[in-house]
Amino acid sequence: MRTKTVDGWQRKDHFRLSVMKTMKNLRQARPGMIFGMILLTGLVLIHLHLHLRQDSSQASENTVSGYLPGTVRDDQIFQCDRSQWRTDICNLRGDVQLEICNGTKAFVLYANQAVETTQLVRKETTKPYSRKWEEDSMSSVNEVTLLRMPALSLAAQATRRPCDVRHKVPGIVFSTAGYTGNLYHEFNDGIIPLFITSQHLRREAVLIISSFHNWWYSKYREVIEQITKYEIIDLERDERVHCFPEIETGLHIHGELSIDANRMPLKEGIQEFRDMLNRAYKPGPEDEHKIRARLKNKINPRLTIIVRQGTRKLLNLDDVIHLAERIGFKVHLLTPDPTMELKKIFWLLNNTDVLLGVHGAAMTHFLFMRPGSVFIQIVPLGTDWAANEYFGEPVSKLGLKYMPYKIQPDESSLSDIYNATDPVLVDPDRITQRGWGDLKKIYLEAQDVRPSLHRLRQVLQQAKQDCRPLSHENNTSRKSRFMKH
Numbered sequence: 382m383r384t385k386t387v388d389g390w391q392r393k394d395h396f397r398l399s400v401m402k403t404m405k406n407l408r409q410a411r412p413g414m415i416f417g418m419i420l421l422t423g424l425v426l427i428h429l430h431l432h433l434r435q436d437s438s439q440a441s442e443n444t445v446s447g448y449l450p451g452t453v454r455d456d457q458i459f460q461c462d463r464s465q466w467r468t469d470i471c472n473l474r475g476d477v478q479l480e481i482c483n484g485t486k487a488f489v490l491y492a493n494q495a496v497e498t499t500q501l502v503r504k505e506t507t508k509p510y511s512r513k514w515e516e517d518s519m520s521s522v523n524e525v526t527l528l529r530m531p532a533l534s535l536a537a538q539a540t541r542r543p544c545d546v547r548h549k550v551p552g553i554v555f556s557t558a559g560y561t562g563n564l565y566h567e568f569n570d571g572i573i574p575l576f577i578t579s580q581h582l583r584r585e586a587v588l589i590i591s592s593f594h595n596w597w598y599s600k601y602r603e604v605i606e607q608i609t610k611y612e613i614i615d616l617e618r619d620e621r622v623h624c625f626p627e628i629e630t631g632l633h634i635h636g637e638l639s640i641d642a643n644r645m646p647l648k649e650g651i652q653e654f655r656d657m658l659n660r661a662y663k664p665g666p667e668d669e670h671k672i673r674a675r676l677k678n679k680i681n682p683r684l685t686i687i688v689r690q691g692t693r694k695l696l697n698l699d700d701v702i703h704l705a706e707r708i709g710f711k712v713h714l715l716t717p718d719p720t721m722e723l724k725k726i727f728w729l730l731n732n733t734d735v736l737l738g739v740h741g742a743a744m745t746h747f748l749f750m751r752p753g754s755v756f757i758q759i760v761p762l763g764t765d766w767a768a769n770e771y772f773g774e775p776v777s778k779l780g781l782k783y784m785p786y787k788i789q790p791d792e793s794s795l796s797d798i799y800n801a802t803d804p805v806l807v808d809p810d811r812i813t814q815r816g817w818g819d820l821k822k823i824y825l826e827a828q829d830v831r832p833s834l835h836r837l838r839q840v841l842q843q844a845k846q847d848c849r850p851l852s853h854e855n856n857t858s859r860k861s862r863f864m865k866h
C-alpha cells in the first residue's frame with residue numbers, strides 16, 4: 382500500500398476533481414450545490430517524528446452510551462452502517478487484533494468460543510473517509526479490511542500471533558488521504574469529524590491513521606493531543622500486532638464545518654469544538670506575556686484581513702487598509718503561509734474583533750474567532766451559494782456575526798473582460814448552472830475584486846459597532862448575542 386507524498390498532494394489539482402460527475406450526484410442530493418472544493422492552502426511541510434506518548438494500557442473509566450462506547454460488553458459486534466451518504470462506519474467489538482492475515486493487513490475479530498455459532502469467515506472492506514459520494518477524493522483512500530474468524534481449533538489457537546501491544550481503550554480508524562492538504566477539508570472532513578467521533582471518550586482512544594503524513598501530524602499536533610493521550614498508529618507502516626477491545630472505522634460527520642449537538646452523546650456543539658482549540662493553543666508563559674503586552678496597548682478594535690495571493694485577490698487592498706484605519710480599526714494582515722503555525726494564527730484571530738476576506742478555503746480560519754466577533758466575507762460574482770453554505774451558515778452557528786459583502790458586476794475584474802450586458806456579469810446563476818467547469822474557469826480562477834470604498838465603509842462602520850472589542854468586554858458569558866439557535 383503506497384502512500385502519496387506531500388508533493389503529490391500539492392500538485393494535485395483539487396479543482397479538476399472529476400467534479401462534473403460528482404456535482405451531478407450532489408445536485409440530486411442537495412439542489413444548487415455546485416462547488417466541491419474551494420481552494421488550496423499551503424501545506425505544512427515540516428517533518429517531525431512522532432512523539433511517543435503513554436502506552437494505552439490504562440483502562441477507560443468513562444462509559445457513555447452512543448457509538449463507540451469505549452467499554453466492552455460480553456457480546457461481540459461486527460457491523461457496518463453503510464446507510465449514510467457522507468460516510469460508512471464499521472464497528473468491531475470483542476477480541477480484535479490488527480495483523481497481517483493472508484497477506485493483507487486486517488482488523489480480525491476472533492470468535493468467542495462460548496458465543497460463536499457460525500463457522501464462516503466474514504469479510505468487509507471500507508474506506509474510512511467522509512466523502513463517500515465523491516469518486517475523486519475517495520480514489521486516494523486505502524481500503525481497510527475487517528475479518529471475523531470462526532472459533533479456532535486448539536491447534537490453530539496455538540499458531541495465532543500474540544499481541545505486541547494490548548490496548549485497553551477503543552481504536553478509531555480514519556484516513557488522511559482524500560483532500561487533506563486543503564485547510565477547509567482538513568477541518569471539514571478530518572478534524573471536526575474526529576472530534577464528533579471521539580469527544581465522549583475524553584482522550585481514551587487510540588487513533589489508527591491510514592495514509593498518515595508527518596506534516597499533517599506536525600500541523601495538528603496540539604489538537605490531536607486534546608483528542609487522544611496515546612501514541613498514534615500509522616496503519617500501513619506499523620508492523621506490530623495491536624489488540625483492541627473495540628474499533629471503529631470511519632468518522633461521523635454532521636454537515637459543513639458543523640456539529641449537531643443533539644446527535645452528540647454529551648451534547649457538545651461547535652462552541653465546544655472551539656473551546657477545545659482554545660485549550661490546545663493555550664500559550665506558554667512567555668507567549669502569554671507577549672500577547673498580553675500587545676493587548677494592553679490596544680484601544681481600537683482590531684480588523685484582520687486575510688490576503689489571498691493567487692486568484693480572487695483584493696485589488697485595492699491598500700485602499701481598504703487605509704479606509705479601515707480611518708474608521709478606527711487597528712489592521713492586521715494574515716497571508717496564509719505553509720510555514721505559519723496554526724497556534725500563532727489562533728492567537729491573532731482570538732484577539733481580532735473583525736475578520737475580512739474574499740471567499741476561499743482560508744476563510745476556514747473563522748473557527749479561531751471568538752464568539753461575538755464579526756466575519757465579513759467578500760463574495761465574488763458566481764460564488765453566492767458556496768459562500769453561504771461553506772462559511773455563512775457555519776459562521777453564524779459559532780456565534781459570530783456574519784456580514785456578506787456581495788460583489789457587484791462593476792467591482793469584479795470580470796467587468797474588464799466582458800461586456801456590461803454579458804450574462805457572465807449580469808446573470809452568474811445561468812453560467813454556474815452550466816456546470817463546474819465554467820464556474821471554476823470563470824468565477825473562481827479568473828476573477829479578482831475591487832470593492833467600492835463607499836459601500837465597504839458602511840459595512841465596516843456597522844462591523845465596528847457590532848463587534849465586541851476584547852478590551853471593552855464586560856460580560857464573560859460565552860454565548861454571544863449573534864448566536865443562532
Ligand SMILES: *[C@@H]1O[C@H](CO)[C@@H](O)[C@H](O)[C@H]1NC(C)=O
Pocket residue numbers: 482483502528
Ligand atoms: C486465507 O487463505 C486460505 C487459503 O487460500 C483460505 O482457505 C482462508 O479462508 C483464507 N482466510 C481468510 C481469513 O481469508
Ligand SMILES: *[C@@H]1O[C@H](CO)[C@@H](O)[C@H](O)[C@H]1NC(C)=O
Pocket residue numbers: 658659660662663664727728731732851
Ligand atoms: C483567547 O482569548 C480569551 C479572551 O481574552 C482568553 O481567555 C484565552 O485564553 C485566549 N486563548 C488563547 C489560546 O490564547
Ligand SMILES: *[C@@H]1O[C@H](CO)[C@@H](O)[C@H](O)[C@H]1NC(C)=O
Pocket residue numbers: 800801802
Ligand atoms: C460586445 O463585445 C463585442 C466584442 O467582444 C463587440 O463586438 C460588441 O459590440 C459588444 N457589444 C456591446 C453592446 O458593447
Ligand SMILES: *[C@@H]1O[C@H](CO)[C@@H](O)[C@H](O)[C@H]1NC(C)=O
Pocket residue numbers: 853854855
Ligand atoms: C460593564 O457593564 C456595566 C453594567 O452591566 C456597565 O454599566 C458598564 O458601563 C460596562 N463597562 C464597560 C467598560 O462596558
Ligand SMILES: *[C@@H]1O[C@H](CO)[C@@H](O)[C@H](O)[C@H]1NC(C)=O
Pocket residue numbers: 855856857858860861862
Ligand atoms: C451578558 O450576556 C448574556 C448573554 O449574551 C446576557 O444574558 C447577560 O444579561 C449579559 N450580562 C451583562 C451584565 O451584561
